[in-house]
Amino acid sequence: QVQLVESGGGSVQSEGSLRLSCAASGYPGSLNCMGWFRQAPGKEREGIANIDRFGPTAYANSVKGRFTVSQDNSKSALYLQMNSLKPEDTAMYYCAATRVYCGGSLIAPSNFNYWGQGTQVTVAS
Numbered sequence: 001q002v003q004l005v006e007s008g009g010g011s012v013q014s015e016g017s018l019r020l021s022c023a024a025s026g027y028p029g030s031l032n033c034m035g036w037f038r039q040a041p042g043k044e045r046e047g048i049a050n051i052d053r054f055g056p057t058a059y060a061n062s063v064k065g066r067f068t069v070s071q072d073n074s075k076s077a078l079y080l081q082m083n084s085l086k087p088e089d090t091a092m093y094y095c096a097a098t099r100v101y102c103g104g105s106l107i108a109p110s111n112f113n114y115w116g117q118g119t120q121v122t123v124a125s
Contacts, residue, residue: 006020006021011121012122015084018085022036031053035097037093037109040090040092047109082121087124092120095115096109096114
């Protein structure tokens with residue numbers, strides 16, 4: 001019933017910035033944790049950031065200090081501000097949501113019940 005719609009992907013230069021958005025609908029009040037995942041060709045899908053309804057947040061070491069996850073519960077929206085982008089950040093990025101709490105940890109993708117369509121992020125050198 002819950003639907004996630006992403007936007008904001010695109011192509012940027014190295015050290016550039018990009019902001020991804022994810023809008024939840026269908027009963028977003030039931031969601032207690034939302035997160036971002038990414039998958040590059042030939043690589044495993046990895047969790048990069050998540051946030052519980054009222055905190056805390058969690059980040060992968062590879063993006064900590066560069067990416068910031070945030071939410072606007074009044075708008076049922078999730079955001080990922082990506083700064084200092086690197087070519088290795090190039091991947092398909094997915095928004096996901098779950099009724100469980102992430103608890104400040106990067107919990108496994110299997111814990112997430114709802115997924116967005118994915119949006120491509122390409123960082124040129």
